Amino acid sequence: MTAADPSPGLTPGFAAPVPAAQSCFRALLEAMSRPGLIQTLTALPEAPAPLAPAAAAAILTLADADTPVWTDAGPAAEAWLRFHAGCPLVADPAAASFLLATASPPDLALPDAGTEEEPHRSATLVLQVAALEAGAGWTLSGPGIETTHRLHAAGLPAGFAAAWAANAARFPRGVDLVLCAGDSLAALPRTTRLEETR
Amino acid sequence: MTALGYNFGYLDENTKRMIRRAILKAVAIPGHQVPFGAREMPLPYGWGTGGIAVTASIIGTADTLKVIDQGADDTTNAVSIRRFFAKVTGVATTERTGEASIIQTRHRIPETPLRQGQILVYQVPMPEPLFRLEPRLAETRRMHALADYGLMHVKLYEDIARHGHVAISYGYPVLVGGRYLMSPSPIPAFDNPKMDRMPALQLFGAGREKRIYAVPPYTSVRSLDFEDHPFVPVRADAACALCQSRESYLDEVVVDDQGGRMFVCSDTDYCGTRQSHREAAE
Numbered sequence: 001m002t003a004a005d006p007s008p009g010l011t012p013g014f015a016a017p018v019p020a021a022q023s024c025f026r027a028l029l030e031a032m033s034r035p036g037l038i039q040t041l042t043a044l045p046e047a048p049a050p051l052a053p054a055a056a057a058a059i060l061t062l063a064d065a066d067t068p069v070w071t072d073a074g075p076a077a078e079a080w081l082r083f084h085a086g087c088p089l090v091a092d093p094a095a096a097s098f099l100l101a102t103a104s105p106p107d108l109a110l111p112d113a114g115t116e117e118e119p120h121r122s123a124t125l126v127l128q129v130a131a132l133e134a135g136a137g138w139t140l141s142g143p144g145i146e147t148t149h150r151l152h153a154a155g156l157p158a159g160f161a162a163a164w165a166a167n168a169a170r171f172p173r174g175v176d177l178v179l180c181a182g183d184s185l186a187a188l189p190r191t192t193r194l195e196e197t198r
Numbered sequence: 199m200t201a202l203g204y205n206f207g208y209l210d211e212n213t214k215r216m217i218r219r220a221i222l223k224a225v226a227i228p229g230h231q232v233p234f235g236a237r238e239m240p241l242p243y244g245w246g247t248g249g250i251a252v253t254a255s256i257i258g259t260a261d262t263l264k265v266i267d268q269g270a271d272d273t274t275n276a277v278s279i280r281r282f283f284a285k286v287t288g289v290a291t292t293e294r295t296g297e298a299s300i301i302q303t304r305h306r307i308p309e310t311p312l313r314q315g316q317i318l319v320y321q322v323p324m325p326e327p328l329f330r331l332e333p334r335l336a337e338t339r340r341m342h343a344l345a346d347y348g349l350m351h352v353k354l355y356e357d358i359a360r361h362g363h364v365a366i367s368y369g370y371p372v373l374v375g376g377r378y379l380m381s382p383s384p385i386p387a388f389d390n391p392k393m394d395r396m397p398a399l400q401l402f403g404a405g406r407e408k409r410i411y412a413v414p415p416y417t418s419v420r421s422l423d424f425e426d427h428p429f430v431p432v433r434a435d436a437a438c439a440l441c442q443s444r445e446s447y448l449d450e451v452v453v454d455d456q457g458g459r460m461f462v463c464s465d466t467d468y469c470g471t472r473q474s475h476r477e478a479a480e
């Protein structure tokens with residue numbers, strides 16, 4: 001299972017898996033530590049449509065045989081994920097460690113939110129959006145944010161902010177979010193408070 | 199594999215991925231202890247295996263690593279860990295706090311304020327702040343779930359009643375993000391205020407207990423206290439004998455066999471930098 005040995009019909013994963021996973025992880029760590037700040041990935045896999053390169057990189061970096069993945073990305077993407085990440089794919093969003101949504105995001109109440117004693121056993125949602133833009137859109141505050149951060153995520157459904165507030169209200173339970181567009185990503189851990197700026 | 203035949207960072211990719219997932223959840227739930235499974239590190243417990251596992255899972259070729267033990271870069275423990283990472287990653291190492299992107303530490307926070315983008319990795323011998331008060335893990339998990347920290351408040355209050363102050367010099371318990379009680383690891387209580395709203399990311403690794411926890415940048419870290427007995431960070435009332443600092447944390451060292459003693463900075467980089475600036479000014 002290396003980039004030099006692709007299965008027929010599959011595009012490659014990371015060209016150099018060890019350094020690519022490390023640099024992608026550091027981008028994810030920075031994103032989760034500084035919510036709403038956009039990180040640009042430098043080492044990207046050749047993921048099939050409709051997967052955005054950053055979303056595919058995030059899953060390759062974090063998912064494996066121990067982490068069931070739910071996705072709406074279709075058969076080509078599923079075959080690619082199964083081969084390059086080695087992750088089981090599940091149809092039930094509540095059974096997944098990672099949810100990779102390329103169309104409309106799943107209801108935030110569906111994925112595993114962990115328990116009061118084990119809130120870390122919660123799912124992480126990787127959501128593809130049309131675009132990420134800094135300095136506009138939501139006003140974010142919370143841990144990792146000195147005063148406020150601004151982030152605009154284009155293409156999320158109306159009502160997302162209310163669903164996010166409901167997710168934050170059950171802290172320490174809750175899901176964490178990685179928003180991806182093209183080769184960029186930004187994260188919203190469950191601690192981030194989000195206000196829609198008018 | 200590196201040219202020397204090691205996995206980059208020593209750990210295999212599956213172990214790193216598992217630890218990386220734990221680190222991200224730890225950052226998302228500030229102060230909460232996340233368990234991780236991991237293969238054994240090539241060092242005995244007490245040598246910072248938890249911190250090493252965290253550093254090994256985050257480090258990359260672009261990093262510059264500093265390792266301190268009780269503030270010093272030149273102790274056996276710090277030198278061994280620094281050499282270990284130089285060997286299994288080839289990354290640059292430094293003794294300068296300002297030049298490091300990752301600082302692995304045992305029992306101190308550097309005096310030089312850390313900045314945004316730096317990561318401080320603590321070696322933690324015992325992650326559970328309540329373990330002396332409640333040895334049953336199932337009970338402490340329940341207390342964290344309910345944010346029921348009455349037991350710790352009672353302990354601190356009894357200290358005050360008995361000694362007139364809280365009798366904890368190292369590992370003074372803190373509340374993170376107003377929610378989770380956390381052990382800051384055995385740093386001197388003097389260092390606790392540096393954790394509060396620190397611009398750097400703080401990661402904690404406990405090897406024997408296999409727990410990781412984190413404090414994101416700019417996150418509130420409050421030392422537990424009472425309105426009528428506020429937390430006071432203490433240091434020896436003296437100046438460093440080498441650099442004359444009155445702000446740094448001091449170690450008392452024996453200087454001769456006549457029982458002569460003096461106070462010197464515990465942070466060797468801070469002290470050395472101040473001494474060279476003084477020499478340059480003279």
Ligand SMILES: [Zn+2]
Pocket residue numbers: 438439440441442443446462463468469470472
């Ligand atoms: Zn000094």
